[in-house]
Amino acid sequence: xxxxxxxxxxxxxxxxxxxxxxxxxxxxxxxxxxxxxxxxxxxxxxxxxxxxxxxxxxxxxxxxxxxxxxxxxxxxxxxxxxxxxxxxxxxxxxxxxxxxxxxxxxxxxxxxx
Amino acid sequence: xxxxxxxxxxxxxxxxxxxxxxxxxxxxxxxxxxxxxxxxxxxxxxxxxxxxxxxxxxxxxxxxxxxxxxxxxxxxxxxxxxxxxxxxxxxxxxxxxxxxxxxxxxxxxxxxxxxxxxxxxxxxxxxxxxxxxxxxxxxxxxxxxxxxxxxxxxxxxxxxxxx
Numbered sequence: 001x002x003x004x005x006x007x008x009x010x011x012x013x014x015x016x017x018x019x020x021x022x023x024x025x026x027x028x029x030x031x032x033x034x035x036x037x038x039x040x041x042x043x044x045x046x047x048x049x050x051x052x053x054x055x056x057x058x059x060x061x062x063x064x065x066x067x068x069x070x071x072x073x074x075x076x077x078x079x080x081x082x083x084x085x086x087x088x089x090x091x092x093x094x095x096x097x098x099x100x101x102x103x104x105x106x107x108x109x110x111x112x113x
Numbered sequence: 114x115x116x117x118x119x120x121x122x123x124x125x126x127x128x129x130x131x132x133x134x135x136x137x138x139x140x141x142x143x144x145x146x147x148x149x150x151x152x153x154x155x156x157x158x159x160x161x162x163x164x165x166x167x168x169x170x171x172x173x174x175x176x177x178x179x180x181x182x183x184x185x186x187x188x189x190x191x192x193x194x195x196x197x198x199x200x201x202x203x204x205x206x207x208x209x210x211x212x213x214x215x216x217x218x219x220x221x222x223x224x225x226x227x228x229x230x231x232x233x234x235x236x237x238x239x240x241x242x243x244x245x246x247x248x249x250x251x252x253x254x255x256x257x258x259x260x261x262x263x264x265x266x267x268x269x270x271x272x273x274x275x276x
Contacts (some may be wrong), residue, residue, distance in 0.1 A: 021147065022173060023143075023146060023147060023179065024146050024175075024179040024182060024183070025142040025143035025144045025146060025147060054150075054171070054172075054175075056172060056175050056176055056179060056244040056245070057176055057179070057244070057245045058179055058242075058243035060241050060245075061241055064241075085168050089172070089245060092244070092245060092248030092249060093241055093244050093248065095247060106187070
């Protein structure tokens with residue numbers, strides 16, 4: 001299975017829907033997408049991970065990189081994830097304290113810091 | 114070397130033959146890591162690792178292989194990464210060996226959450242890969258040997274499925 005990405009704008013928020021496997025092979029595609037969005041001036045990103053089947057540390061690294069980029073512009077990067085096996089990876093790396101993780105895209109879009 | 118090779122024993126790697134274990138050697142290319150994960154899950158299932166642990170096997174073998182691929186790409190791109198699955202036994206045992214001499218991956222300052230400096234994805238990922246492995250796998254050894262490094266992992270086995 002490959003990685004698929006689709007992007008839509010909701011006001012000043014951009015929702016990136018991610019599906020498939022995020023690993024050492026596919027993560028560069030996600031990195032490129034996040035970098036492109038920031039370069040386009042989109043600094044409030046919501047990454048919807050509900051259709052992700054597999055995530056490894058390479059994927060985590062890309063998300064951390066995205067977070068650093070948007071924070072440099074006072075932006076935000078929120079995750080949508082309810083899958084226990086994916087959440088577990090955020091938990092064991094301590095990244096649940098770094099990323100706001102939401103139950104739904106709607107919740108992430110309406111969230112404010 | 115650009116492909117994946119399966120071998121019936123670990124003899125090809127210069128180690129003693131391990132009976133009916135399985136070895137996988139692959140060129141250090143990111144696209145082969147998924148193949149290694151798929152093989153690991155298939156063998157774990159067959160060995161009798163319980164269904165609830167297969168995700169852990171998949172992630173752990175993937176992490177170890179990604180790390181080895183990263184090390185080889187920077188220091189030994191022509192050398193294959195080797196994964197050895199021990200023959201059926203009391204535990205499902207996997208070894209992932211890299212041939213990169215020079216010890217463990219250099220540590221980065223923090224987990225990538227800092228505000229300063231440029232993002233270095235390779236460093237963050239290499240560090241996070243080990244963090245994931247340490248948090249995930251109870252039976253884990255990370256060893257540096259003169260020829261490189263070996264990550265050994267094991268999982269309990271319940272009912273083998275040889276169907």
